[in-house]
Amino acid sequence: MMTVVPTGAALGAEIRGADLRQLDDAAFAVLHTAWLTHQVLLIRDQALGDADLIAFSRRFGELDLAPIQESGRRFVEGHPELYVVSNVVEGGEPIGSLGSGEAVWHTDMSYQPQPPKASVLYALEVPLSGGDTSFCTMYGAWDALPDDLRARVRDVRVKHDGTYNSGGYVRHGVTPTGDPRTAPGTLHPLVQVHPGTGRTHLYLGRRRNAYIEGLPLEESDALLDRVWEVATTDGLTWTHAWRVGDLVLWDNRCTMHRRDSFDPSTRRVMHRTQIQ
Ligand code: OGA
Ligand code: MN
Numbered sequence: 253m254m255t256v257v258p259t260g261a262a263l264g265a266e267i268r269g270a271d272l273r274q275l276d277d278a279a280f281a282v283l284h285t286a287w288l289t290h291q292v293l294l295i296r297d298q299a300l301g302d303a304d305l306i307a308f309s310r311r312f313g314e315l316d317l318a319p320i321q322e323s324g325r326r327f328v329e330g331h332p333e334l335y336v337v338s339n340v341v342e343g344g345e346p347i348g349s350l351g352s353g354e355a356v357w358h359t360d361m362s363y364q365p366q367p368p369k370a371s372v373l374y375a376l377e378v379p380l381s382g383g384d385t386s387f388c389t390m391y392g393a394w395d396a397l398p399d400d401l402r403a404r405v406r407d408v409r410v411k412h413d414g415t416y417n418s419g420g421y422v423r424h425g426v427t428p429t430g431d432p433r434t435a436p437g438t439l440h441p442l443v444q445v446h447p448g449t450g451r452t453h454l455y456l457g458r459r460r461n462a463y464i465e466g467l468p469l470e471e472s473d474a475l476l477d478r479v480w481e482v483a484t485t486d487g488l489t490w491t492h493a494w495r496v497g498d499l500v501l502w503d504n505r506c507t508m509h510r511r512d513s514f515d516p517s518t519r520r521v522m523h524r525t526q527i528q
């Protein structure tokens with residue numbers, strides 16, 4: 253029997269009793285509804301090969317090709333949809349992205365015009381401690397925003413910076429700049445209505461190099477700082493400590509996530525898909 257067990261935090265639920273390699277349509281419908289409701293799902297004790305991970309992800313929609321990694325390298329051999337998040341270095345070359353440092357709060361790929369609606373992260377190797385991943389609810393952020401801030405951000409667009417990834421690394425092929433007004437990126441409305449739930453949420457992407465269209469830089473920074481403080485308060489978050497075989501699926505529209513650093517001498521290997 254598959255069950256949905258909410259985390260008790262502001263977002264997130266665990267799905268118990270599911271083998272994602274053989275989920276019938278009825279069970280998938282329950283999982284899909286739980287994902288829309290709880291925004292992040294944890295499914296433990298899975299034994300997925302790369303093809304299984306891709307097949308499960310495809311049930312939600314088309315998959316993006318993985319972004320090029322910081323090293324300029326792309327793709328898992330034979331699986332261009334898979335992005336590798338790892339600190340492991342083999343033959344002098346990192347096998348994945350984000351290293352072992354902190355990854356700051358972000359939405360995946362929001363510097364693009366059509367970011368994925370969901371991401372799936374599957375744990376192949378994890379350190380004994382460290383490298384926890386936290387999520388925050390952007391529905392909760394909108395709900396918690398004071399009226400004066402709501403009025404100021406309701407109709408603005410934010411530039412989502414395409415210079416740096418969440419690990420602070422410069423993206424492949426980009427010349428870094430510190431001026432958010434001229435940095436590459438995409439403008440998105442700061443307040444959005446979720447097409448699957450009809451609920452209003454904030455859409456912030458990442459703080460570094462963010463810029464509110466049309467405002468003097470200092471005003472934009474001050475307003476963004478206030479909004480970000482509300483959005484990332486502890487009461488709106490849930491933190492996951494990984495085990496091998498954990499799959500976490502998040503709604504990339506109405507949540508953000510961050511990762512703690514971990515001991516660089518240990519191994520952490522995750523495979524990710526991005527769903528349109
Ligand atoms: C990601 C990501 C964090 C982590 O894969 O998009 O931000 O915990 N990963 O590795
Ligand atoms: Mn991410």
